[in-house]
Amino acid sequence: MAQFLKEESRERIVESARSEFLQHGYRSSSMRRIAFRSNMTVGNLYRYFKNKEELILAAVFPAYKELSELVSTLTDGRISLESREFPQGGLSIEEIKTMISGLCSGFIGIYQRHQKEMRILMMRSDVNDRITDWFSELICSVILRNYNLSEENEHVRLLAQGYAAAIFSGVKEIMNRAPAESPELPKLAEVFLNSFVSLLDNDLQHYLGGTV
Numbered sequence: 001m002a003q004f005l006k007e008e009s010r011e012r013i014v015e016s017a018r019s020e021f022l023q024h025g026y027r028s029s030s031m032r033r034i035a036f037r038s039n040m041t042v043g044n045l046y047r048y049f050k051n052k053e054e055l056i057l058a059a060v061f062p063a064y065k066e067l068s069e070l071v072s073t074l075t076d077g078r079i080s081l082e083s084r085e086f087p088q089g090g091l092s093i094e095e096i097k098t099m100i101s102g103l104c105s106g107f108i109g110i111y112q113r114h115q116k117e118m119r120i121l122m123m124r125s126d127v128n129d130r131i132t133d134w135f136s137e138l139i140c141s142v143i144l145r146n147y148n149l150s151e152e153n154e155h156v157r158l159l160a161q162g163y164a165a166a167i168f169s170g171v172k173e174i175m176n177r178a179p180a181e182s183p184e185l186p187k188l189a190e191v192f193l194n195s196f197v198s199l200l201d202n203d204l205q206h207y208l209g210g211t212v
Contacts, residue, residue, distance in 0.1 A: 010048050010058075013038045017059045018116050026056060026125035053126045060127060063110055063117035070106040074099050081134060086141045093146050097197055104190040107171075112180050122172040136164035142200070167196055 016037035020029045031052060035045040049055040057064070068081040079086060091099075111118040121128065140160035143149065149156055170192055178185050 009038070009040070013040075013045060013048055013055070014058050017055045018120060021056065021059060021120045021123065022116065026052070026120070026123045026128075031055075056120065056125050056127055060117045060121045063114035063121055064127070066110045066114070067107070067121075070103070070110065074102050074106070079138070081131065084134065084137050086138060091138075091142050091145070093142070093197065093200060096142060096200075097194075100190055100193050100197065104193060105186045108175075108186045108189060111175055111185075115180055118175070122168070122175070128168075132164050132168050135168065136160045139163050146200070163196065167193070 013034065017029075017034050019037060020034045024030070024033075029052065031045060032042050034055070035042045038045065049058065064081075071079055071081055075091075079091075121131075136157075137160070140157055143156050143160060144151060144153070171189060174188050174192060175185070178188060
């Protein structure tokens with residue numbers, strides 16, 4: 001019985017945290033207000049979660065877990081959100097193109113099932129920064145492989161960081177503005193991501209060949 005009550009309290013905290021994050025954003029959210037929403041003291045809240053980072057991970061976990069499984073499935077287990085170790089030489093442009101359609105439909109499906117969690121996941125937060133950094137490393141590995149560049153090329157790393165931030169921001173904008181149930185949402189995301197791949201395949205090749 002005690003364990004059941006403990007789990008019930010934990011779930012109440014997580015749901016209160018989701019409401020707090022959605023209302024105030026991650027950076028401006030307050031552990032004190034989350035405790036108040038959960039009908040408990042701040043001290044009791046810290047018995048369940050030692051900081052906001054732990055709390056946001058719990059708040060987005062259902063969506064994060066499915067997103068991680070999607071990435072693993074689309075890459076035959078070669079890439080994981082939990083690892084910065086990418087396949088030897090990275091992925092090719094053609095492999096990235098093949099992944100786009102499955103990534104978009106799967107990503108939108110997760111969003112439709114877990115709208116609160118995905119909206120929180122796309123906020124600027126510790127977990128968001130972690131995913132963006134991971135995405136930057138993935139893009140960097142693709143560029144290094146396809147353009148035969150040195151691992152120490154700092155220009156490539158800066159480009160990859162810019163691309164990762166822009167892509168994450170663009171997908172967020174599309175998802176926030178389009179109705180979650182819109183049948184056009186996966187296609188819009190696919191068009192957006194394909195334009196990114198096209199940039200890598202054409203303009204970036206010319207830029208890198210000429211200036212880096």
